[in-house]
Amino acid sequence: MSYIAISQLWKNYGDHVVLERLSKQVEQGEFVTLVGASGCGKTTFLKMLLGVESPSKGQLNLQGAPLKREPDGERGIVFQRYSVFPHMTVRQNVLVAVELRHQGWLSRLTGRLFGKAKQQALADVDAMLERVGLAPSANRYPHELSGGMQQRLALAQALIAKPKVLLLDEPFGALDPGIRADMHVLVKELWQQENLTIFMITHDLSEAFALGSRLWVFDKVRHDPQAPQAYGATITYDLPINQQTANCDDTQQVLAKTLSPHVDLSTAQPEKAGLAAAESE
Numbered sequence: 657m658s659y660i661a662i663s664q665l666w667k668n669y670g671d672h673v674v675l676e677r678l679s680k681q682v683e684q685g686e687f688v689t690l691v692g693a694s695g696c697g698k699t700t701f702l703k704m705l706l707g708v709e710s711p712s713k714g715q716l717n718l719q720g721a722p723l724k725r726e727p728d729g730e731r732g733i734v735f736q737r738y739s740v741f742p743h744m745t746v747r748q749n750v751l752v753a754v755e756l757r758h759q760g761w762l763s764r765l766t767g768r769l770f771g772k773a774k775q776q777a778l779a780d781v782d783a784m785l786e787r788v789g790l791a792p793s794a795n796r797y798p799h800e801l802s803g804g805m806q807q808r809l810a811l812a813q814a815l816i817a818k819p820k821v822l823l824l825d826e827p828f829g830a831l832d833p834g835i836r837a838d839m840h841v842l843v844k845e846l847w848q849q850e851n852l853t854i855f856m857i858t859h860d861l862s863e864a865f866a867l868g869s870r871l872w873v874f875d876k877v878r879h880d881p882q883a884p885q886a887y888g889a890t891i892t893y894d895l896p897i898n899q900q901t902a903n904c905d906d907t908q909q910v911l912a913k914t915l916s917p918h919v920d921l922s923t924a925q926p927e928k929a930g931l932a933a934a935e936s937e
């Protein structure tokens with residue numbers, strides 16, 4: 657049994673088919689990077705994994721059971737734009753993520769933690785801030801942080817609930833290259849140490865190759881010029897990322913043909929070997 661099983665999954669909004677015929681299996685600990693033209697449905701797919709959107713048809717199973725149709729602590733998400741609370745300090749921002757999920761009756765009633773539960777939560781928060789390199793900034797407000805620090809905070813908020821699946825929607829798209837490189841190191845460390853299963857959308861192929869263990873390309877294979885919304889995107893390439901594929905001459909050209917100009921190919925580095933074997937369906 658696969659950790660995540662996607663079977664004949666479709667998503668449409670009214671007559672607009674966004675995604676069609678997605679069928680994939682993902683094992684625990686994989687790091688799947690998702691690339692594809694803007695508007696082809698990558699975020700919609702992530703939202704279905706998170707549980708805030710439901711599939712229109714098909715199955716989405718986590719450990720053999722249908723994925724819960726609401727977000728829970730098993731899945732954490734980080735978006736491109738900073739999603740932290742501006743009026744709270746760094747520490748409060750992470751604490752509130754604990755409080756929102758706490759199951760005690762008093763915290764459910766008040767949205768706050770008290771006594772020993774609060775002490776424990778604060779210790780957990782401080783340990784998490786240490787891990788993401790924000791301990792010295794615990795008492796600062798988000799507007800006092802750089803973009804990279806704000807994304808570290810968003811990661812801390814997502815990870816404090818100890819999710820098994822981490823969903824990243826272009827988390828580093830707005831960051832400068834140097835800060836991005838630091839974030840890559842951090843995410844790779846967290847992925848390996850926590851045995852997370854990660855799905856990350858990126859428009860940067862070099863990032864997809866540098867971080868992922870597997871690359872999915874979303875694209876439309878069926879088009880009706882009379883009804884552009886009649887068909888959705890599907891996964892057209894499923895490429896394991898290893899030394900051979902990452903150092904593959906043809907990879908850049910094959911993906912360049914497949915992907916739209918929205919994907920930044922200028923920094924992609926793959927050299928040598930072929931993609932033909934990776935073409936999935």
Ligand SMILES: Nc1ncnc2c1ncn2[C@@H]1O[C@H](COP(=O)(O)OP(=O)(O)OP(=O)(O)O)[C@@H](O)[C@H]1O
Pocket residue numbers: 669674692693694695696697698699700701
């Ligand atoms: N709630 C919704 N209601 C109707 N249409 C929607 C809704 N959410 C998304 N869509 C449509 O679904 C399509 C896919 O959107 P989505 O955000 O998933 O694309 P994407 O691949 O993530 O794009 P980008 O790379 O630009 O972020 C778009 O045409 C969008 O307008």
